Amino acid sequence: MSEHEHVLDWLQSWYSAQCDGDWEHGWGVRIETLDNPGWTVTIDLAETSLAHREFRRKQVARGEHDWVHAWTDERSFHLACGPGNLTEALMLFRAWASDSRG
Template structure:
């Protein structure tokens, strides 16, 4: 299963009639250019789980930043780093879900 398929399964498991009505998963672009991924964790098994700040700076176009703040996973990255951002979330989620 690739990371996008995994995210679809993870998202569907969170849907309980209420959770999915929040701003829960947002994938948008940045103007530098790059990607922004926000995933609301409130009401999931990942709520209040620790996430170590991640800051990888390979070049001006190849970089990844990640943190959890206010129960939102926030991933940012360069124009070719969307899959890597999702993989970071996937790995962290799989380590922290019961």
Template sequence: MGGAGSVLDWLQGWYARQCDGDWEHEWGVTIETLDNPGWHVRIDLEGTSLAERGDLEYVLERDGQDWVFARVRDRCFDASCGPGNLTDVLEMFRGWVAEAPD
């Protein structure tokens, strides 16, 4: 998987392209910590070209610190992961976006 800087740059660009004066007031990207420990990532797809794509379900469990659960449901990319897997989740979202039909 690519470096954190490159996927963060990509996510910033993706977010900026969604901002149209309306979308960013109701939708967005949330990255927060979990108490088990880990990360939770929520990326709203409503109002984007990806809103109708709902074909992702991913589970990876290596151990208590190395895990990812991700899915797209209700027009939202929703993922939780271990403390060292945030880049994996963002790369997963980038790959899923790249697979979207034009």
């Protein structure tokens, strides 16, 4: 399996690691669909080791349905992407969250 195939497993582990009996009651991860079509993902960073890190806005546009946007603000990591780009978008979060140089 490629590392892309493991990104959802990694996200599940990251989420589980944040759950401390308190965090999960006010924060979390939301994955929703867009009507253009596409996906939107919001990953709460509040009360995590990533809360004060910045991800400078990244925009990749290859076509009408082949695009990814990623950014941080208000202690959240945001992703928006085309209908076939969810794995690619989640990989951006994984790479950023795993970067110890943060």
